[in-house]
Amino acid sequence: MSIVKIENVRVLDPIRNIDNVQTVFIENGKLIENPARIDETIDGQGKWLMPTMVDLCARLREPGQQQHGTLKSEGTAARENGILHVITPPDSKPIVQDNGALIHGLVEKAKLDGGIYMRIIGAQTQGLNGKQPANMGGLKKGGCTAVSNANATFEDDDVVIRTLEYAAGLDLTVVFYAEEPEIAKDGCVHEGFVASRQGLPMIPAIAETIAIAKYLIMIEATGVRAHFGLLSCGASVELIKAAKAKGLPVTADVAMHQLHLTEELIDGFNALAHVRPPLRSIQDKEQLRQAVKEGVIDAICTHHEPLSGSAKMAPFAETESGITAFDTYVAFGVALVDEGVFTPLQWVEKVTLAPAKVANILEVWQQESGLVLVDPELQWTVSKDSILSQGKNTPLINQTVKGKTIRTFAF
Template structure:
């Protein structure tokens, strides 16, 4: 039995809505009453203690793409950066998330290899081909609470409607990563001056907002619960706000990097800044931040996508989109606080309790969550060696960051 005593630590507890400096005792990742049976003492002066985080979107690359990342490498990176529950889209290669019988094995392997609770989002259509609804009843039996077609297009809108009706009947959430493929086509960057000057194919903001507007009408007609992941445009925030004001059962999240980085980073054909949805304008970034502060955007996710170095070596438009993000999640969150967007407790809520509410797993999260000890003032350099993820693909390489996890306490 290990009982850890942490003295003079700032405890940020979104469940109790408390922010206070005190001495706490942890046994197997749980807060316990004061005891004399302490096996380890830690000076928490200047440090924060918060619950382990819930990530609503991360690709771990296994099964099928182990050259980029594995459940072991990415699970370890998530856990040691304070993220214990990880939701992954259903677009592994090969696609196994349309078969409820295979999902349980993935979940078990993620805990065994990486020490994380993997939350698998099921496929909305068979093989993500967009033609026929997947066996959602079987997926629910296999443990899925949500389905998505990830970034794959639907054959037509009738398929979308049928899958929404099917999901509504099973009380499952449908997750949209909204993009109108006829508009986005083969684009890879935000439509703007920098993309035009460099001659890169573009993805206009309309590709996202038109898709959201269309899906919201279908959500209203079917009554399904829906979540919009990875918002990238300021206008998208306005559409979600209108839907919420109307009483639609919708939630949304934003990737941490969209709150900090903009299209400026693609200048010089920097493929490390190639992500999808693309980095947008500074105005979009500011509107996303405001939407988060106002509560229109429910939660922040990592949108972690590890890639091998070779995946970023081709000409920009031919490189794979994605950014490693587990290792920068805490420092970029601390930066939001330092820039005045949030008080610490409000930020903690966005990456823990709010995400658990979106996933309808508050009670389970409380039961399974541990605690994260972090130093918000610790400065460090983001080097390839410092990144725990197998993927080193981030445009933040070489930058000095502030804020780092010191220790994670779990069962």
């Protein structure tokens, strides 16, 4: 293994609460001292060295949707952008996340093909049918530490309660992507002025908050550990805050794009801004930012959803929702620092240590974390050529941004 010396780099280590400039030596993704030799020297002036990132929600599209992305293409994009640990929802097509043996094979394939540690959230119900609980015992043996029904609906609330009791008995986390289906129905954008003017079907904020409130009551009744992913509404923050104050075992995350982009981007029927949950109001964005800053929302994720070009080529409401997010993740993080939302170390904690804790992989992550070298001043243009992901579906296309991972040191 080669030994790399990085001179005068700003080390950001949320585990040891370190933020200082120093010269370091790296071998196989680990810091070492007094090496016998040096194979490469890097000028780290103005750059940041941090642990590799942990992503709580990304769809890598394999198996079944390789026209959008593969474990090789999306794993490579994640790794090159400093994201080494990726957690995926259980809604591939076909659904295999209700089978512990198949999950193990996918995890191995992700490491071999894409060079990442992939962890899969197991299915909460069989085939995500919302009717019968999945074999959670088998899923746990297959390596799952969490289950979810993703965006699929439940037949009734009794099914939800039974699966929560089952998960609690196995010490599994249940992940909710909260949306009340009867309220959201055929909606595709935030209920607001922009959507009204364009005549697009809307998803009001209460579709999220009502679902969260209902699930919180069930969580309290069953004692299950729960995580709310992809919060999009300011009103949701108050519910999570109250639940935590009450002592409920609840955590939450938000997608990075919800901390920057708003409903205004859908103006002109811009399908590249079609994402679910939808981009919300400026007020929601500010409330979400404050919630992450205060720790009410524990972590930030990418919500990476690569799509082929044809997936965005229909009328807005008929296009597939999703934004490719691995390649712009660091730039968005640097923007949060530049805008004074976080210090560099605080931002690093929200994308490394905090999600590792939420995913219950803290010890494993510390052993396998690796290191990332970031240039926070590097300006680059988001283009189909510069995006490593197979999906080029981002509203940032052709825009110039600042901040990029320039090297990942790992296995």
